[in-house]
Amino acid sequence: MNSITQICLTCGGGVNGNCVCDKRRMAICLVDNERNRQTELWGDVYYDSYSQAICTLGEEFGELCEAINETLSSKPKRPELAGIDNIIKEATQVAAVAVKFIEQLIMEQSNKEDSEDV
């Protein structure tokens, strides 16, 4: 897992036991870090359509399922994807995609309300 995504923004600790915050805050920090990473990678852009958002969410959910399958399997096909660190990473990416979609929906709702006020 990328160490940047493991750092708690509140206390500076990591997911491996030295974060002093409650687990929900740590989880939210992971998702926020991932959203920042996505913005650095692709810019401050949103999905072209709801279909694109849902397909991206599905892709990330599939990667989460793969990480869990590889972890639980007695004969993993891709052992490099197994382990709790990768499961946390993929679950974080699922949540970050959902957060990005929520941000977009809020923005669209706000823009619609602004245009109706004119």
Ligand SMILES: [Mg+2]
């Ligand atoms: Mg992923």
